[in-house]
Amino acid sequence: MTQVFLGMPAGGQGNLFETEPFPKAAHxxxxxxxMRKNLRHATHTIRDKRLNVVGELPDWEELRDxxxxxxxxxxxxxEERLEEFEKNFTARGGVxxxxxxxxxxxxxxxxxxxxxxxxxxxxxxxxxxxxxxLNEHLETEGIEAFETDLAELIVQLGNDKPSHILVPxxxxxxxxVRDIFLKEMPVVDPNLxxxxxxxxxxxxxxxxxxxxxxxVAISGANFALADTGTLGVVxxxxxxxxxxxxxxTLITVMGIEKVLPHxxxxxxxxxxLPRSSTGERMNPYTSLWTGVSEDDxxxxxxxxxxDNGRTRALADRFGRTALNCIRCSACMNVCPVYERxxxxxxxxxxxxxxxxxxxxxxxxxxxxxxGSLPYASSLCGACYDAxxxxxxxxxxxxxxxxxxxxxxxxxxxxxxxxxxxxxxxSWALGKGKNIGLLEKALPLGRLVSGKDKKIKKLPGIAAxxxxxxxxPAPPSKSFRDxxxxxxESK
Amino acid sequence: xxxxxxxxxxxxxALADAxxxxxxxxxxxxxxxxxxxxxxxxxxDRLVDYKAGVDVIDAAxxxxxxAAKLAGASSVVxxxxxxxxxxxxxxxxxxxxxxxxxxxxGIAELDETSAVVTxxxxxxxxxxxxxxxxxxxxxxxxISLVPxxxxxxxxxxxxxxxxxxxxxxxxxxxxxxxxxxxxxTSDIELERVEGVHGPRTLDVLMVRGL
Ligand code: SF4
Numbered sequence: 105m106t107q108v109f110l111g112m113p114a115g116g117q118g119n120l121f122e123t124e125p126f127p128k129a130a131h132x133x134x135x136x137x138x139m140r141k142n143l144r145h146a147t148h149t150i151r152d153k154r155l156n157v158v159g160e161l162p163d164w165e166e167l168r169d170x171x172x173x174x175x176x177x178x179x180x181x182x183e184e185r186l187e188e189f190e191k192n193f194t195a196r197g198g199v200x201x202x203x204x205x206x207x208x209x210x211x212x213x214x215x216x217x218x219x220x221x222x223x224x225x226x227x228x229x230x231x232x233x234x235x236x237x238l239n240e241h242l243e244t245e246g247i248e249a250f251e252t253d254l255a256e257l258i259v260q261l262g263n264d265k266p267s268h269i270l271v272p273x274x275x276x277x278x279x280x281v282r283d284i285f286l287k288e289m290p291v292v293d294p295n296l297x298x299x300x301x302x303x304x305x306x307x308x309x310x311x312x313x314x315x316x317x318x319x320v321a322i323s324g325a326n327f328a329l330a331d332t333g334t335l336g337v338v339x340x341x342x343x344x345x346x347x348x349x350x351x352x353t354l355i356t357v358m359g360i361e362k363v364l365p366h367x368x369x370x371x372x373x374x375x376x377l378p379r380s381s382t383g384e385r386m387n388p389y390t391s392l393w394t395g396v397s398e399d400d401x402x403x404x405x406x407x408x409x410x411d412n413g414r415t416r417a418l419a420d421r422f423g424r425t426a427l428n429c430i431r432c433s434a435c436m437n438v439c440p441v442y443e444r445x446x447x448x449x450x451x452x453x454x455x456x457x458x459x460x461x462x463x464x465x466x467x468x469x470x471x472x473x474x475g476s477l478p479y480a481s482s483l484c485g486a487c488y489d490a491x492x493x494x495x496x497x498x499x500x501x502x503x504x505x506x507x508x509x510x511x512x513x514x515x516x517x518x519x520x521x522x523x524x525x526x527x528x529x530s531w532a533l534g535k536g537k538n539i540g541l542l543e544k545a546l547p548l549g550r551l552v553s554g555k556d557k558k559i560k561k562l563p564g565i566a567a568x569x570x571x572x573x574x575x576p577a578p579p580s581k582s583f584r585d586x587x588x589x590x591x592e593s594k
Numbered sequence: 595x596x597x598x599x600x601x602x603x604x605x606x607x608a609l610a611d612a613x614x615x616x617x618x619x620x621x622x623x624x625x626x627x628x629x630x631x632x633x634x635x636x637x638x639d640r641l642v643d644y645k646a647g648v649d650v651i652d653a654a655x656x657x658x659x660x661a662a663k664l665a666g667a668s669s670v671v672x673x674x675x676x677x678x679x680x681x682x683x684x685x686x687x688x689x690x691x692x693x694x695x696x697x698x699x700g701i702a703e704l705d706e707t708s709a710v711v712t713x714x715x716x717x718x719x720x721x722x723x724x725x726x727x728x729x730x731x732x733x734x735x736x737i738s739l740v741p742x743x744x745x746x747x748x749x750x751x752x753x754x755x756x757x758x759x760x761x762x763x764x765x766x767x768x769x770x771x772x773x774x775x776x777x778x779t780s781d782i783e784l785e786r787v788e789g790v791h792g793p794r795t796l797d798v799l800m801v802r803g804l
Contacts, residue, residue: 341792
């Protein structure tokens with residue numbers, strides 16, 4: 105039998121899990137008023153900027169249509185595209201490695217770093233390496249990893265966790281950043297103010313020597329172009345260019361879903377991505393490299409192609425479009441739930457609306473830790489409207505909620521309160537006569553309400569609803585009864 | 595089974611339902627007929643917005659403007675394919691260093707160099723993006739990265755309006771750097787601040803008749 109399962113998609117590992125159920129984490133994070141203020145300010149700033157630059161393009165919807173179709177096309181032929189990429193990247197002097205999961209990817213990278221004799225690496229912000237917990241792994245192997253992106257640096261120096269995929273320190277305001285720098289940077293001007301320009305300057309000074317001396321860099325990639333074997337990194341600060349240009353060895357870790365069929369396809373994504381993510385017409389720097397270029401940049405170039413649950417997500421025919429994500433973060437910037445709870449509440453490397461679908465798709469919804477993520481949404485649809493590649497996040501959330509209910513039913517065997525409620529609901533809503541009967545009992549609800557005509561506590565799982573709000577007592581007469589009385593009296 | 599074979603096998607079984615690959619609709623703008631004056635105006639507007647310095651000049655004015663931009667520099671690096679007449683008005687006080695095949699400047703030397711002068715391959719007006727693709731008049735990526743000031747020549751004939759119009763002019767397999775303003779960050783409260791690790795000053799000379 106095992107034979108059959110060898111090629112079966114397996115769930116991802118690493119930092120993809122909720123560390124506690126979302127409602128519990130959200131409850132705690134909501135108590136952090138400073139963080140909520142910071143988030144509100146930041147997400148509103150970016151929303152306005154995004155709307156301005158998106159509104160400028162008369163063909164924004166056509167670009168979204170193209171972007172979405174290119175991604176669907178890629179996923180439908182993923183095997184061919186990956187083989188094509190490998191062929192072209194290798195032909196130009198790059199080395200391709202394949203990793204089934206987080207542990208395998210960490211092992212490959214560690215061996216590559218050790219082979220250079222270096223015990224330090226500089227890093228460009230990368231979601232994939234965060235997902236696999238690379239920094240922590242390298243540390244156990246005696247290799248120190250230096251994050252060079254300003255926000256990642258703030259997180260690393262503050263011993264904190266990222267809370268946003270684009271701006272990992274979005275939960276910190278300028279004063280908090282200054283305090284972290286004063287406390288943690290070995291050499292820093294004690295009179296450092298909280299002006300963002302001064303803070304950026306401090307980061308420049310702190311990292312300059314590292315860049316100039318680094319032998320090994322580790323990066324992610326925003327895309328891989330199959331027909332040329334080209335990789336691309338989109339960034340702002342120039343830390344990416346430093347890492348991609350100056351060291352001798354460059355190791356890139358990239359999810360297998362990031363490949364694009366044709367190099368011209370970047371004309372679509374390089375219009376969609378910057379406008380959706382930082383709300384800029386274009387990000388300050390984009391670097392593209394194709395294997396090794398003689399005399400220019402690293403001469404020892406590797407890529408690790410990572411599965412870690414991606415094939416599992418691909419196997420879900422309703423959920424697979426989640427793999428189309430280009431990590432722009434527009435969906436979290438517009439999400440009313442994210443704006444209030446922040447990224448930490450989601451546990452996984454991927455927070456916000458995309459995280460709520462991607463994490464359980466990568467690990468499997470039956471994995472207990474991620475069962476509550478698909479409920480971290482009000483299904484308002486703002487994420488779908490904002491998504492540059494038109495991922496229908498609300499639809500996938502509903503699909504995953506269904507899967508979660510099914511998985512739990514299989515686990516419990518005896519019907520849960522939810523099952524009974526749903527059965528009751530389908531009986532009630534199935535026929536007009538049935539609901540009419542039920543409504544006759546409505547006035548009974550007035551018996552349990554208090555003097556203020558409010559019901560404060562419902563029994564069973566419905567108690568969750570009344571834990572944070574009251575329900576008005578039902579009227580003395582149902583709408584149906586009122587309607588037929590009205591008609592009769594006419 | 596190798597990791598590669600296993601992952602490809604997983605992909606095959608994940609796609610057992612054989613999803614239909616859609617036609618890609620490419621209805622977005624691929625060409626424009628914007629005239630030269632408007633193209634210049636649009637690109638200037640975008641670059642100024644990014645806090646780059648911009649001057650629109652004639653070819654004969656290049657030496658004079660390069661010298662003016664480098665007034666505060668003590669040294670400048672240039673790629674071996676650059677038209678050296680562009681540097682002809684530089685004063686004695688600015689040391690000139692050429693980066694050539696077989697005679698490359700080391701990282702430490704570049705770090706001690708105040709500025710770099712390069713040309714560029716193509717520029718996209720709508721997004722304010724200047725693309726360098728490693729031609730001999732643009733040089734290795736490191737020389738336009740480490741010095742703190744970048745003086746970049748943009749021939750007006752190389753300006754297009756839309757990104758899709760720029761694509762046929764690129765050799766994608768050469769190392770490329772797309773530059774839209776000096777280095778910047780939006781990492782603190784999502785507000786853009788210019789000047790982090792890449793050159794903190796970007797001076798663009800847009801040259802008519804080039
Ligand atoms: S799901 Fe869409 S909006 Fe959200 S990060 Fe991914 S691409 Fe951006």
